[in-house]
Amino acid sequence: MxxxxxxxxxxxxxxxxxxxxxxxxxxxxxxxxxxxxxxxxxxxxxxxxxxxxxxxxxxxxxxxxxxxxxxxxxxxxxxxxxxxxxxxxxxxxxxxxxxxxxxAGRDSINRSIFGMATEVDGEEAVERWRHCLEAGDGMAHFALGYTLFELGRHAEAYRHLRHYTEIAPMGAWNWCWYGRAAEAIGEIAEARTAYGRAIELEGDGDDEQTDAAERLAALGGE
Known part of the structure; x- marks a missing residue:
């Protein structure tokens, strides 16, 4: 059982x-x-x-x-x-x-931290997203990942963004950011696959278009 x-x-x-x-x-x-x-x-x-x-x-x-x-x-x-x-x-x-x-009408602790994290940027945002993740909120993998990416910490970002596509597989932007991190650390085949999946999800009716098609084209992918 x-x-x-x-x-x-x-x-x-x-x-x-x-x-x-x-x-x-x-x-x-x-x-x-x-x-x-x-x-x-x-x-x-x-x-x-x-x-x-x-x-x-x-x-x-x-x-x-x-x-x-x-x-x-x-x-x-x-x-x-x-x-x-x-x-x-x-x-x-x-x-x-x-x-x-x-x-009793209050946020769970992770949502309080989540809100604080959205109000800052840079290293302070990294710290707060980590706190949110440590509080158990798996959604923080995505925000921590793209924040690390924008700080140039691509290898760290890659782990979180790859994992987020595993636990939240139907988000086009999840796959696009994973592709960007994979591309940044030289995993080009992986990046192509990720961008391709983002494009597929957009075709399935995702309202918000990513830049995955442009990025895939720049890599020479179809």
Missing amino acids: DARPRLYLNHDIDFDWLRAVEFGRVTEDQPEERWHALSATFAYLAEEAGGRIVGFVVEDFPDFDEDAPEHAAIWKDPRFDAPVLGLSDATAGEIVLAARTFF
């Missing part, structure tokens, strides 16, 4: 959402087939299509109705551990209730 996912909780009061996902994962830029939505405001995330559930997201968290008929399934399996809430073997519904009391 698979171990219960140990959830990392991510709460943002400006966006009114709660993200509860297994440590080391993110909910951003996931393949559509990994999502199982119960309503417009609640969805489970699986590690692969039809696979083990590794977390869930709640939109419009302050007004979310955990007792609505469409949310009846959140009081049943799957079950999770949520260490920060002191919960083990808990349903999504139980976690939602506990998180509402625990956060």
Whole structure:
């Protein structure tokens, strides 16, 4: 039997959402087939299509109705551990209730650090993005990566940007920045592959176009 996912909780009061996902994962830029939505405001995330559930997201968290008929399934399996809430073997519904009391209208610590990191640049930004990452927020890999890149620390940037495409594979900009880092450290074949993937994702309907096509062309790629 698979171990219960140990959830990392991510709460943002400006966006009114709660993200509860297994440590080391993110909910951003996931393949559509990994999502199982119960309503417009609640969805489970699986590690692969039809696979083990590794977390869930709640939109419009302050007004979310955990007792609505469409949310009846959140009081049943799957079950999770949520260490920060002191919960083990808990349903999504139980976690939602506990998180509402625990956060009480404030951001989770990672989101507080995330906000501070966006207000600075250079080495100070690097320090804050690292703090955000150390607080458990996998999204910080991307911001730390491009910040390091812009400081000319390409080898360090490469590790974080490559990893972010592994945990958030459907973001065109994720792949474009990974390609830029790979190109900067001389991994040209890897850069071509990354730029190509960015272009594919743009073709699948990504609203924001990257400069991957221009960069690939400059490398002599098709």
